Amino acid sequence: MRFQRKHILGLGELSAEEIKLILDTAESMKEVSERDVKKVPALKGVTVVNLFFEPSTRTRSSFEIAEKRLSADVLNFTPAQSSVVKGETLLDTARNLEAMGASVIVIRHSMSGAPWLLARELSASIINAGDGSHEHPSQALLDLFTVREIKKEIRGLKVLIVGDIAHSRVARSNIWGFVKLGAEVRLVGPPTMIPRDIEKLDVSVFYNLEEAIRDVDVVMMLRIQKERQESGLFPSLREYSKFYGLTRDKLKLAKDDVIVMHPGPINRGIELSSEVADDVHSVILDQVANGIAVRMAMLYLVASAGGTE
Amino acid sequence: MKIIIKGGRIIDPSQEMDTVGNVLIENGVIKGFPSDIRGLEKEPGVRVIDATGKVVSPGFVDLHVHLREPGFEHKETIRTGCEAAAAGGFTSVVCMPNTNPVNDNASVTEYILLKARTQGMVNVFPVGAITKGQRGEILAEIGEMWEAGCVAVSDDGRPVMNSRVMRHAMEYVKAFGIPVISHAEDINLSANGVMNEGFYSTVLGLRGIPNASEEVMVARDITLAELTGAHLHIAHVSTRGSVRLIRDAKERGIRVTAEATPHHFTLTDKAVLDYDTNAKVNPPLRSEEDVEAIKEGLRDGTIDVIATDHAPHSEDEKKVEFDLAPFGISGLETALPLSLKLVKDGVLTLPELIKKLTLNPARIIGIQKGTLRVGSAADVVVFDTDRVVKVDRYRFRSKGKNTPFHGWELSGCVIYTIVGGKIVYSHNVCCF
Numbered sequence: 001m002r003f004q005r006k007h008i009l010g011l012g013e014l015s016a017e018e019i020k021l022i023l024d025t026a027e028s029m030k031e032v033s034e035r036d037v038k039k040v041p042a043l044k045g046v047t048v049v050n051l052f053f054e055p056s057t058r059t060r061s062s063f064e065i066a067e068k069r070l071s072a073d074v075l076n077f078t079p080a081q082s083s084v085v086k087g088e089t090l091l092d093t094a095r096n097l098e099a100m101g102a103s104v105i106v107i108r109h110s111m112s113g114a115p116w117l118l119a120r121e122l123s124a125s126i127i128n129a130g131d132g133s134h135e136h137p138s139q140a141l142l143d144l145f146t147v148r149e150i151k152k153e154i155r156g157l158k159v160l161i162v163g164d165i166a167h168s169r170v171a172r173s174n175i176w177g178f179v180k181l182g183a184e185v186r187l188v189g190p191p192t193m194i195p196r197d198i199e200k201l202d203v204s205v206f207y208n209l210e211e212a213i214r215d216v217d218v219v220m221m222l223r224i225q226k227e228r229q230e231s232g233l234f235p236s237l238r239e240y241s242k243f244y245g246l247t248r249d250k251l252k253l254a255k256d257d258v259i260v261m262h263p264g265p266i267n268r269g270i271e272l273s274s275e276v277a278d279d280v281h282s283v284i285l286d287q288v289a290n291g292i293a294v295r296m297a298m299l300y301l302v303a304s305a306g307g308t309e
Numbered sequence: 310m311k312i313i314i315k316g317g318r319i320i321d322p323s324q325e326m327d328t329v330g331n332v333l334i335e336n337g338v339i340k341g342f343p344s345d346i347r348g349l350e351k352e353p354g355v356r357v358i359d360a361t362g363k364v365v366s367p368g369f370v371d372l373h374v375h376l377r378e379p380g381f382e383h384k385e386t387i388r389t390g391c392e393a394a395a396a397g398g399f400t401s402v403v404c405m406p407n408t409n410p411v412n413d414n415a416s417v418t419e420y421i422l423l424k425a426r427t428q429g430m431v432n433v434f435p436v437g438a439i440t441k442g443q444r445g446e447i448l449a450e451i452g453e454m455w456e457a458g459c460v461a462v463s464d465d466g467r468p469v470m471n472s473r474v475m476r477h478a479m480e481y482v483k484a485f486g487i488p489v490i491s492h493a494e495d496i497n498l499s500a501n502g503v504m505n506e507g508f509y510s511t512v513l514g515l516r517g518i519p520n521a522s523e524e525v526m527v528a529r530d531i532t533l534a535e536l537t538g539a540h541l542h543i544a545h546v547s548t549r550g551s552v553r554l555i556r557d558a559k560e561r562g563i564r565v566t567a568e569a570t571p572h573h574f575t576l577t578d579k580a581v582l583d584y585d586t587n588a589k590v591n592p593p594l595r596s597e598e599d600v601e602a603i604k605e606g607l608r609d610g611t612i613d614v615i616a617t618d619h620a621p622h623s624e625d626e627k628k629v630e631f632d633l634a635p636f637g638i639s640g641l642e643t644a645l646p647l648s649l650k651l652v653k654d655g656v657l658t659l660p661e662l663i664k665k666l667t668l669n670p671a672r673i674i675g676i677q678k679g680t681l682r683v684g685s686a687a688d689v690v691v692f693d694t695d696r697v698v699k700v701d702r703y704r705f706r707s708k709g710k711n712t713p714f715h716g717w718e719l720s721g722c723v724i725y726t727i728v729g730g731k732i733v734y735s736h737n738v739c740c741f
Contacts, residue, residue: 113514113515113631117629131514132515133515197507198511201512
């Protein structure tokens with residue numbers, strides 16, 4: 001199978017085969033990362049722009065390392081708050097970058113759908129590095145990669161996602177990915193943070209963590225944002241942590257070989273107790289390491305799919 | 310100057326007329342329906358329009374448009390908005406007050422009417438604001454605006470959240486006999502939402518506006534109409550719950566009327582997939598069940614009127630992130646063919662449809678329009694129900710090209726629009 005897509009915008013539109021192809025490609029990329037000289041010439045002469053409208057350390061650095069390992073020319077464009085105030089539109093900013101020769105644009109934006117706008121209007125390949133509450137495909141792909149590496153097979157696994165599902169792009173992308181690859185996906189969180197009709201994506205919804213966590217193979221914790229408390233979705237971090245924070249006791253209800261994931265950055269003591277974050281079950285740092293290989297695979301596949309010059 | 314429209318199917322619900330015949334227009338008014346026109350046709354200077362196979366009806370009355378002038382002339386002007394109306398078969402439009410400055414005093418009303426008289430080719434009836442600056446706090450000078458020509462009041466686009474203010478508005482307008490038009494939306498419940506709350510908002514990660522946001526305000530305003538005895542008109546009904554509340558209120562004898570837009574009875578929130586900002590509208594496109602309930606409301610008379618909520622915006626304003634795009638659909642030029650689908654689908658008969666586009670809206674605001682009665686101003690539309698037209702937004706007369714119907718093939722085409730005996734639009738492709 002050959003990868004045909006010019007853009008990677010979300011897991012919602014990828015088929016199971018396409019997801020597997022990206023994961024398989026990431027395996028060979030991981031091998032590159034383990035060499036002494038961690039560099040291949042695959043994207044030599046290709047200009048990649050990291051267009052990050054939202055602060056991000058992990059994802060941006062990870063993309064940048066991935067791009068450099070593929071020998072791409074990299075430009076990090078982080079529009080200052082002022083240029084947005086000056087009134088340049090997203091489309092104009094991106095068109096300027098394209099005029100400078102960018103053939104791949106990696107975009108992170110606080111508003112859902114922003115990468116779709118660029119994909120529709122520009123000729124560059126677009127990789128979504130997280131849009132609003134919508135999708136975060138590179139995160140979900142690295143999560144899938146990490147789980148597959150440890151558990152060998154995703155089909156049949158019980159995966160639990162905990163927290164603010166409504167506002168989480170990580171949750172949405174992972175739901176698409178795990179469901180497409182045959183896992184059983186459970187969601188748990190306060191009812192104010194479970195979005196309408198999410199069950200239609202073939203997931204089961206719980207409001208009680210002790211009940212939801214029983215016999216699961218994977219627990220994926222989401223970061224809780226303090227603004228959500230101000231908008232009235234839950235009364236206090238203290239109460240949130242009591243009902244939806246992951247502790248060693250609650251983790252005992254899962255399978256013995258359960259793994260604990262978190263997209264970072266962690267709020268220690270809130271969604272995860274410190275002991276769990278540093279536990280043997282925690283694969284949080286493996287996730288970060290695998291992120292580079294997965295992003296290399298994404299960049300390589302869109303660039304070689306004929307989308308660029 | 311005489312015009313004879315001959316051989317068309319004349320449908321005028323105000324006279325319960327549905328017959329094949331001729332319409333004679335003389336000096337700008339409807340002169341009669343002569344059966345023998347052989348002599349007339351030969352008179353010099355008589356314009357004869359052959360309407361054989363076409364429908365001839367009163368010009369349509371749109372209870373809900375945004376002409377954007379003054380203040381937002383880059384989106385639309387009174388001139389271009391009226392041209393779009395004429396192209397859509399509308400001979401009278403009722404324009405909302407959310408201009409800049411807001412139409413909240415008689416001088417703005419007079420400005421709009423002056424512009425309309427000098428540059429507009431259709432009749433323009435302004436709606437005054439309920440409150441000063443549409444801020445929902447202090448009543449605007451409704452009496453003076455009424456004297457200047459306002460036919461209703463509304464804070465369209467910015468609902469009156471304070472129930473006491475709304476109560477006083479409903480009481481106050483009774484002195485002038487005009488309706489209060491309610492844009493029913495609880496802005497705390499919509500909470501900066503950008504589309505319907507449901508499966509698609511979940512998948513797209515966009516903030517949803519629940520049906521309840523409309524329904525709690527419909528319920529509130531019906532309650533206040535019951536309290537005050539005022540005439541309440543609910544704008545752009547979009548949910549099944551609202552239809553139920555209005556039906557129930559009507560059964561209980563409360564003075565409430567309602568309108569629905571073509572986009573709300575044609576599209577669902579699925580149209581937003583791919584983040585199409587041309588499908589971003591407020592109230593949002595809802596679910597299949599809501600669409601069905603609106604059709605049922607149109608069928609059983611709960612919804613009296615089809616209005617467009619014509620909301621033109623410039624291309625640049627819509628070519629942005631979904632969250633940043635303004636709400637609104639440019640609706641005047643697609644309303645007839647979209648509405649004719651209701652006839653094709655058996656929801657309404659053609660005379661029933663025409664009634665909701667002519668007599669009913671005219672009655673709600675108490676204007677002598679929407680009729681072909683002898684002696685009334687000759688506002689007439691001639692249209693073909695079967696001609697298939699492909700919607701091309703770039704050919705809209707409106708400055709607003711923002712439509713989700715671009716490329717759709719629809720049956721129904723306006724052939725002539727006549728206002729006060731003057732032909733203001735003729736379909737140039739299919740002239741005979």
